[in-house]
Amino acid sequence: MITNLRGLLLAGAIGLAAAAPAAAQQTFYVAGYGGSFEQTMRKEVIPSFEARHNVRVEYVAGNSTDTLAKLQAQRANQQIDVAFMDDGPMYMAIQLGFCAPISSLPADDIVPAARFPGDRAVGVGIVGTGLMYNTQYFRERGWAPPTSWNDLADSKYRGLIVIPPINNTYGLHTLVMFARMAGGGEANIEPGFKAMKERVNPNVLAYEPSPGKMTELFQSGQAALAVWGTGRVASFAATGFPVDFVYPKEGTVTLLAAICPIAKANATPLAQEFVRAVVQPDLQALLAREYGYGPVNRRAPVDPAAMPMAPVGERAAKLINVDWDVINQNRDAWTRRWNREVER
Structure with a gap:
């Protein structure tokens, strides 16, 4: 081919x-x-x-x-x-x-x-934004695989989570999903910021934009759960490292x-x-x-x-779309707020 x-x-x-x-x-x-x-x-x-x-x-x-x-x-x-x-x-x-x-x-x-x-x-290419986890790390501790965006707020993962920052689409998708799950959304992002600051942030090891650094944090055993895309996770798994991708039950965001x-x-x-x-x-x-x-x-x-x-076949049906018209009108303000309140 x-x-x-x-x-x-x-x-x-x-x-x-x-x-x-x-x-x-x-x-x-x-x-x-x-x-x-x-x-x-x-x-x-x-x-x-x-x-x-x-x-x-x-x-x-x-x-x-x-x-x-x-x-x-x-x-x-x-x-x-x-x-x-x-x-x-x-x-x-x-x-x-x-x-x-x-x-x-x-x-x-x-x-x-x-x-x-x-x-x-x-x-x-069509990518899905969801969760990546270290299958070996989870298995050795007897943990069930993650199934929900809310797993990012579980205190047992304190210091083990990596999320790209808001200037990266994966981080932006995370903020929007937590807003949606709390009754808000793109047009009402306040619940997302509240959830990120109060529930997710205490568990975050790093807000990391670099793909290379993301894989290093997993390879060194510092991180075990992350927000990432299907393509990135598939490439990482192809190296032989024990990671898998999860389509969260609340929806996987289209990228x-x-x-x-x-x-x-x-x-x-x-x-x-x-x-x-x-x-x-x-x-x-x-x-x-x-x-x-x-x-x-x-x-x-x-x-x-x-x-x-990959989001093909039945998995493609699990994708949800965000409203980029609304997001792009507010993204600069959200980024400033994220840097001031979340990633500080």
Whole structure:
């Protein structure tokens, strides 16, 4: 299958002529997630793209809010050519005019939930935000696996929990879920802050945004329970470490990993080609296998039985969506409050 993927990327850009051997090599900037996602890009996608188009790809790793901040800082002279971001920051990027329309998107093959307004971005994978736990740690202590978001408030896990901060989508989802469970929600976030401060915070070892640090905290035995995404957990489990993902009974929150070509005066046509390539069936199947994404392309050849954590099949029905219109109007204020009251 990887051979087919390489063949796809080497087959040529839609509407582009082959690069002349003597052409000067340009630099193509991709901003995206770090950790295992970055490794997959560097190993399976970037080399073929570089070879086909005679470009040097610079991968700029960072979480979604970091990438959005870079786009804002470079507004007058954008360096980034394409950007991967979570759905919330991606909606903001579109509203701020950073994303160009995608041309020749295979629209009929893309699930509707993965398409953004005006096709200015497209999903590359569906992730579920839920709970990760160390199965060996739990087994040795005779603990039953977690089943609920409320397990984060159980005092027996004091000092064993890791949650990404609110500038990371996983942390934001946690806040929204606790608000919803207490009768509030996106439009009434107060119950979420109350629960985080009074019930969850005493159990938290760290509010950690780095995927590498998250895995280190588990590998060292300091952490045993965390909020994370299906893709991250599947990649961690693939290393042989004893972790599993839990779809909480109150619901697992949808996180759509997405990509957009950056709008700028000197935009290269390769940005469009790169975006189209990552939603093709073979690459979608690769991301499903290597990273645990639920594919956004209906024609991606995946076996749900071989993807025990990914939101595919019946598991996809357990996903719930948040209201990004409301969240993005309030996110800056929530972040300031989180830093002042929760993560202090």
